[in-house]
Amino acid sequence: MSVLLIAEHNNKELKPFTLNAVTAASQMDTDLHTVIIGNNCGDAAKKLSELPLVKKVIQVEAAHYENFVAENFAPVIVKLAESYSHIVCSANTFGKNLMPRIAASLDTSQVSDIIKVISSDTFLRPIYAGNAFATVKSKDPKKCITIRPTSFDPCESSGGSAPIEKAEPSEEFNSTKFLKREEIKSDRPELGTARVVVSGGRGMQSGDNFKLITSVADKLNAAIGASRAAVDAGYISNDHQVGQTGKVVVPDLYIAIGISGAIQHLAGMKESKVIVAINKDGEAPIFSVADYGLEADLFEAIPQFIEELNKLNTIQK
Amino acid sequence: MKILVAVKRVIDYNVQVRVKEDNTGVVTDNVKMSTNPPDDNAIEEAVKIKESGKATEVVAVSVGEEKAQETVRKALAVGADRGILIKAEGILEPLAVSKLLHKIVEKEKPDLVFMGKQAIDDDCNQTGQMLSAMLNWPQATFASKIEIKDKKLEVTREIDEGLETIEINIPAIVTCDLRLNEPRYASLPNIMKAKKKPIEQLNASDLGVDTSPRIEQIKVEEPPKRKAGIKVKSVAELVQKLKNEAKVI
Numbered sequence: 001m002s003v004l005l006i007a008e009h010n011n012k013e014l015k016p017f018t019l020n021a022v023t024a025a026s027q028m029d030t031d032l033h034t035v036i037i038g039n040n041c042g043d044a045a046k047k048l049s050e051l052p053l054v055k056k057v058i059q060v061e062a063a064h065y066e067n068f069v070a071e072n073f074a075p076v077i078v079k080l081a082e083s084y085s086h087i088v089c090s091a092n093t094f095g096k097n098l099m100p101r102i103a104a105s106l107d108t109s110q111v112s113d114i115i116k117v118i119s120s121d122t123f124l125r126p127i128y129a130g131n132a133f134a135t136v137k138s139k140d141p142k143k144c145i146t147i148r149p150t151s152f153d154p155c156e157s158s159g160g161s162a163p164i165e166k167a168e169p170s171e172e173f174n175s176t177k178f179l180k181r182e183e184i185k186s187d188r189p190e191l192g193t194a195r196v197v198v199s200g201g202r203g204m205q206s207g208d209n210f211k212l213i214t215s216v217a218d219k220l221n222a223a224i225g226a227s228r229a230a231v232d233a234g235y236i237s238n239d240h241q242v243g244q245t246g247k248v249v250v251p252d253l254y255i256a257i258g259i260s261g262a263i264q265h266l267a268g269m270k271e272s273k274v275i276v277a278i279n280k281d282g283e284a285p286i287f288s289v290a291d292y293g294l295e296a297d298l299f300e301a302i303p304q305f306i307e308e309l310n311k312l313n314t315i316q317k
Numbered sequence: 318m319k320i321l322v323a324v325k326r327v328i329d330y331n332v333q334v335r336v337k338e339d340n341t342g343v344v345t346d347n348v349k350m351s352t353n354p355p356d357d358n359a360i361e362e363a364v365k366i367k368e369s370g371k372a373t374e375v376v377a378v379s380v381g382e383e384k385a386q387e388t389v390r391k392a393l394a395v396g397a398d399r400g401i402l403i404k405a406e407g408i409l410e411p412l413a414v415s416k417l418l419h420k421i422v423e424k425e426k427p428d429l430v431f432m433g434k435q436a437i438d439d440d441c442n443q444t445g446q447m448l449s450a451m452l453n454w455p456q457a458t459f460a461s462k463i464e465i466k467d468k469k470l471e472v473t474r475e476i477d478e479g480l481e482t483i484e485i486n487i488p489a490i491v492t493c494d495l496r497l498n499e500p501r502y503a504s505l506p507n508i509m510k511a512k513k514k515p516i517e518q519l520n521a522s523d524l525g526v527d528t529s530p531r532i533e534q535i536k537v538e539e540p541p542k543r544k545a546g547i548k549v550k551s552v553a554e555l556v557q558k559l560k561n562e563a564k565v566i
Contacts, residue, residue: 069483070446071455091442093476097458100411100446109412109531112441122535127439131334132343135535175486176455179471184479192477196565220566238496239475244330244437245354245495253565263333270543274563276555282548291546291563294555301552308556312566 001120002031004084005054006077008094009036009044011066017090019051019154024147025088026053026155027117033058035080035167037073039066045164052160062169067178068094074101075170081106081142086120091146092192103144110144111136115151129244129267150193150250191223191240196253197272199225199242200235201265203258203279203298207235212302213257219309225249227256227265243268258298261286278302318372318487320363321427322397323418324356324379326388327438340536352388355433357395357500359493362463363431364396364501371465372429374398378421380405380414386516394503394511401425405521405528411439413521413528415447420524422452427488429470434459434492445492455485461496 005025008015026032033056036045045059058080064072077098081087087102089095091113103110115133116124122137123145138145184190191197198220200213210230217224225242226235242249244267254272259265261277261284269275270289277290280297287293294301328334328343329351335344352360363375377392378401379385389400403417422430435442449456457463461480462473474481475494503511521528549555559566 070458071449074450093459093474096442097446097456100443101450101456103443104412104415104447104450107412109410110441110443111532112443125440126540127537128328128334128343129437129440130540132336132537133540134537137533137535138531139533140531173455175489177484179482179484181476181478181482182480190477253559253563262331264330271540274559274565275543275546276559287546287548289543289546291543292555292558293546293548294552295548296552304552305556308552309566312556312560 001029001085002033002083003029003086003088004080005032005034006087006089006095006098007034007036007044007048008090008092009038009041011038011041012043014044014047016154017092017149019157020149020152021088021090021147022051022053022155024114024117024152025086028086028088028120028145031055033084035060035077037065037076039063049162049164050158050160052156054160054162057162057164058167059164060167060169064172065169067181069173069176069178070098070101071173071176072170073098074105076167077102078105079170080167084142086143086145088145088147090149092149095146099144099146106142106144108140108142108144109138110146111138112146113148114145115148129248130271131267188217189221189223191225191242191247191249194223194249194251196220196222197225197242197249197251197269198222198255198257199227199259199269200230200257201227201259202229202233204230204235210236212298215306216255216302219306220253227259227262229262256286256290257302259286260284261289318428319374319376319425320366320372320429320431321376321378321422321425322359322363322392323430323432323444324360324377324388324392325353325433325436326350326379326381326385327353327436330354330437336537336539340538342534342537350384352391353433353436355435355493355495358495358497359431359433360392360395360397361498361500362493365498366465367396376401376425376427378403378418380409380417380521382406389516390511391503393514394508395501399514400516401519402516403519403521403524408530408534409528410530410532411441411443411447412531413526414444415451416526417521417524417528418444418448419451420526422448429487430490432492434494445490449490452490455489456492457483457485457489458492459494460491461494463491463497
């Protein structure tokens, strides 16, 4: 048995979550190999070889791997899969797009988005947006698994020296062409990976009032979230939506302001380490998941909150 | 151009999902069921393309128990021309569903297959990509914008880093994100009209596909409950607690 982890990178550097995926993969079997597919990705391959948990790096390079098109990646991995019992990748948009294409080619029923490795064939995964946890056992001889990176710690990143082997690229898939990528350039951390998330709900009453959320987020170097109600009311664009139909976030600190706590919102944030709720309705369901609840009119509380934050001299960045 | 849209019947997103006491799954009896939300976006997009004159037929297909017919019927009420229901019992994994859809694609020969990016029950996010692999067609997952350009599609995809635009040749699979469009509500006259639209019924077993699960569901549990929190009396107390007790700011 050995595990093949598909590294996520940008041709220059490894994506940070690759380290979390290595931790998860190493819990399935310690004979852990990684494959890096890209174009001029030698530096990233070298970084991969330095991870102490990695026993071997397979590097596959071609111009058509430059933009991570799944139709180009899948055939290489399917070929390499012959020698492995587990194929593993992070369950972010890269892995979600790619892994099922591999699994179908291997006639394997994929196990998506696991949050715990129980044994080499048994895993814990959230279903119904985290409202239930399923323990599942894969009976397929080859297992295709995606892991939720925030549920695993990143592995040690230096000290290893795994050999790097080159493998032959597969042919280009001609029916899919990459055109462009527009990365959202923001000084703010990304909603999915931010340490702190400040979210507003219908209680904000208008899009203009979301400036209060922005001010709190500025103070805490936080990402900005929103409930579906706030998005539907047009207060903020839907890329900020946290919940079952939006993003699932697991920050160290989640601050819900003027959010009642509909089921679909709770599903997206209740795994956060510390939850703060500020709402004038003391009966709001959000208080049932909040570590610290403040029953108050947000339009009075938020300016005070910002003032108090200003008084603190050590705001972590 | 013909568009096949796959729709799934799931527990309504507003329902508080409860785990069965015997830990074999979640309670579905007497629970409101609806179309998987991003599948509504998939139907909406297909109907819009037809309304723009670029498609001639929209076919809605669902896989599941008899009652999944309601989900197909709802797609017909918002503009799909006809429906297909593949009847199958028990847990259907995305691999099995993709194999069944593969059979339907061979029969119907659509130019495009649309579906939601993910079902909100099992949260697998696999079926579109798997079907695409089986057909060796291009795939555009998490689509938030679709433009038809002759025999190609230009699709904007939602990725973790932002947005990505790809061009894919038809035939192709597109999985739809919630941001793609605003699904319409079915009007009463259209609901009535939908009752007259045909739904072809097939049995999964007749399609020669083995749908038996490859993954054993050992147990389903409630997620760990959060410890009861406290109510603070003032903003100052809140900030002190966050700093000194929780140590998160």
